[in-house]
Amino acid sequence: MFRKRATGYNVGALSMSLCFLVLATATVAVPRAAKQASQTQQAANPTAAQRALLDQYCVTCHNQQVRTAGLMLDKADLNDIPGGAATWEKVVMKLRAGMMPPINRPKPDQAAINSMVSMLEHALDKASTANPEPGRASLHRLNRTEYGNAIRDLLNLEVDVKELLPPDDESYGFDNIADVLRVSPSLLEQYLVAARKISAIAVGDPAYTPVTTVYRAPPDRAQDRHIEGLPLGTRGGILIKENFPLDGEYQINIVLLRNVLGYMKGLEWPHQIEITVDGERVFLRPVGGDEDNRDSDANFATAADMIDGRLRARIPIKAGPHEIGVAFLRKNSSETAEPLELHSYDHDLQNMNGNPQVDHVDITGPVRPTSSGDTPSRRRIFTCRPSTAAEQAPCARKILSTLARRAYRGPVADTDLNALMGFYEAGAKKGGFEAGVQNALHVMLATPKFLFRSEPDPTNVPKGQIYRLGDLELASRLSFFLWSTIPDDELLTLAEQKKLRDPAVLDAQIKRMLADQKSQALVQNFAGQWLFLRNLQSARPDNKAFPDFDDNLRQAFRKETEMFFESIIREDHNVIDLLTADYTFVNDRLALHYGFPNIYGTHFRRVPVKDPVRRGLLGQGSILTVTSYPNRTSPVLRGKWILENIMGTPPPPAPANVPPFPENEEGAKPKPIREILEEHRRNPACAGCHAIMDPLGFSLENFDATGEWRTKDKSGPIDPSGVLADGTNVDGPLALRRALLKNPERFVDTMTEKLLTYALGRGLEHYDMPVVRGIVRDAAKQDYKFSALIFNIVKSTPFQMKRAQ
């Protein structure tokens, strides 16, 4: 967000706290101008009236002497609003958010504020229409996710890109910001290695070096019940989705969980464990029972090794993607002492009883490979088959030009194709036709043409001039925005035919792309980062405070919010439904956590949310967990999250040398978190921001650090009451939601800013704000439908235009 920039463009609540300090230590006379402004003058000259308003309510802190938040409104010229656009956009933001003037300071009536805002916005928007500024679009390296998706779409091959490339740096809340997607030698080296591995798997290199891959069951996953995706009638285990490079045999070894002392767990009773390939059982072995139990009693280490030794299978598998399942057969209750608790997990592994569990599975291969087989990636790559030596080179040329067009996202220049053919020849000389194609593919997947999205300025546009992007550039922008990947054939063809800029064609393409499964990328990458869902992977609630939390719940949290967000896209809801919808998605584990009755089975389904406090994002376990500490809730983190992601007014960083944050002394009677924060707020340096953040967070205090509803905690009954920055009283999630929805366009505004940041791959600047307002205004006419935001972003100046460098 432009407001996050540090370069003097930073109006935060810090301004308020500093202002409080100033007021506490100095007497600042209210400028006379304010008093002189009479009703008649106001009617006669609207600018004078607004000037008087500023002088009366704002200039006390925001003047050239005090310079609160670097904002000097005493000299800002209301007669040339476009000339001070950067300043006035800050004013608009704070006034719209109801955050200025601060609590406890005199405030004009709302009508006066509204009129000031609309006057400023009108002037700013008019200037922006007259002189549009698209901003700068930089050279964009494909980030890790985009690289993986591009491989999927180019080669029909799913790769675990996390194993190949490092995570990308985040900026403005997203990891697709062009300017921070840097290149270093180690990164380029990793792209080269990734390209080598991927081309070998995709083609089915007969000389593929056997590798061992280890798949671990998350250590905090409960394995006492069925796991989604594994065969019904099983419990626990692990589902592995893997690409097998060649037809051949693969060694699959199962290793079961030991407790801290080295005892294999749960050998007391007999169990059976199976391996399935695409749902079909290929291996079944007994584990546990009298004999194993006796052996384990005699020598637990050798017994455990012996049992693992029994769980080794050499299985013929065809090349291509397969699902390997490893799971225990579920027994009925009379056969077993399986725990009656639904979700017990022995976190510190002290116990040796219970059920045996899978610790990890490793797969090694190919052993004795027979052929490259018939895989989706080979079918995609080998669009022709040479039957004579003379046909080889032309066929390779056809294959490579087809792939390169997709990979490079446009028609392939002869020089580029010839370069690839050179690598084909070199490879073919050593290993034949397929080896040649593989060699050229290896190069293609690491070239700058593939790795960078570049938009060179056309030669006929003079420096500094604004121009509309070409069809091919637009196709790429669209595809990376909605799909996080390269354009598909249809989009590319339209762009090549120069039809994409036709509004009707563009509309149809956006519709098609949103309806396509690939728009899931907006859930994974946009929502996953905007809402912090990706942080669930590192959320580790303390197992003493939250013994019920396990990986199953973590995954359920993630899936709920993902499915919920996806339903907003697919059903094209009003985006405000994100906060209010009366439905959600749960499985048995999550339903139990929320107290929803009568939900059975691990699959997710849509259910009505009867209890209004659970409705919308603010009632979902995912959000409530990622805004908590491992062992307690944090009203501050939750408040900050709401300010940043729902209200669009992030607080500034805490000032340097913050005074110590008083918390509960261990052993002493715990003080309520409210009391602690109130103490904290007594410090004026902290009060400004915390007075805004904390009440937002407190209204959600009835949700514990894993989102479970509670009415009391260790220190006593929960008190969710508070007063928001604009003076609204709140006393829980319902009142919070009402308060947030008083100005629903504020939420839409925030979401639009986030979407536009993500769409452009750059932080927003003040000149983008009229664009944001325009998008929101137009979307309002269409009931704030999700698609309306997307359509309007794609049609906006910064998405469609560029300034020649």
Place this chain on the structure above:
Amino acid sequence: MFVTKKHLSRRTFLRAAGATMALPFLDSMVPALTAQTGTAAAKSRLGFVYLPHGAIMDRWTPKTEGAGFEFTPILQPLEKHRDRLNVISGLHHQAADSSAVHSLSPTTWLSGVRPKATNGTDAYAGVTADQFAAQQIGQDTLLPSLELGTEDHSGLIGSCDRDYGCIYMNTLSWRTPTTPLPMEINPRKVFERLFGRGGSTEERIAQSKEDRSILDLFMKQAADLEKKLGPQDRNAMNDYLESVREIERRVQRMSVEGATTDVQIPSAPAGIPYSYEDHVKLMYDLMLLSYQANVTKVVTYMLAREISNRTYPQVGVSDGHHAISHHANQAAKMDKNVKIQTYHTTLFSGFLDKMAATPDGDGSLLDHTILLFGSNMSNSNAHNHFPLPNLVIGGGSGTLKGGRHIKYVDHTPMSNLLLTVLTKAGVKMDKLGDSTGLMGDL
């Protein structure tokens, strides 16, 4: 265990059995090694190991100065390495002073230069000490430097400071003012960077020849692209070209030397271990191995990221590290910080054990290494940068005495220590960051 008796050049990649073994993988390796003779140990290796969130200083800093000081609770696990260790007190890193401590601490620890305030768009930071070393003493090894970490920051969105973005928090290492180096967290990928994906020497040389011709093409394509781009994009393309050149240098080295080494290389580790302790130890093992096989001389290692809310139940701390680091001067909370810090000195001491037991030339690896271990924050509750907790360990090939607690004048620039360490390692520099000179007593 993981020791294969094969020479690297004949090593087969990833034996099935090896990959399933428990970690860490060097535990039984050290005794199996034979003393090296010849080439190695000409210049000291350098290592920079970073701990976030400072230290409880009165349980870090020894009471007395000079030799014979009494080890404090946090440093206690390192007492067995007393002869090789110096506690350095009185240091201050002014470059980190700001409200954005968590972002600035990692990036300034080795540079002493305040970076540009930005969310990343035009990030500009000081080149770090490890990279100056990489330029001067790292050019005759396969990798000029190696950067290691343990935390996947893709699961830590929203934790960065908005005035100084994540780009500053995610790394200790800046190759140029605009090129931060990513800290690799996956042991398997580190291993492959160090020792490749296997195959015979001949195959590897053939591969590197292929890579050279690929790089030639990239050079050409990138140069073509660069011509068509505007000035700002040209900078980004420049980083790319620089990277290509650097890899070309490596590939060339590989072709020349065939990447042979006398060191016996264990099989590759299987990926990121679930246990944090295993992960930390494994990265230390890889650090040692990279020195020993002379793949690199310069390593940085971030034990955990700033604002990490990792819990340490293994030592009885179930609070998130960052949350508990704001300890409010309460005894119970400070104790928990001491536990976390002592845990880390314990693991570090284990690494030193192996370094000291690994023969290298006429002594041990530890004799021929200089390690800086510490944090760029002092009191995590106050978010300040004086006095900093830092240790200098190792023999530095005869340039470094141990066994002392050296207290410098209060607010001596930390950059002086960096400059001194570099100088002892044979890196020629007059000034680094805000340094004012060398530290005479060290």
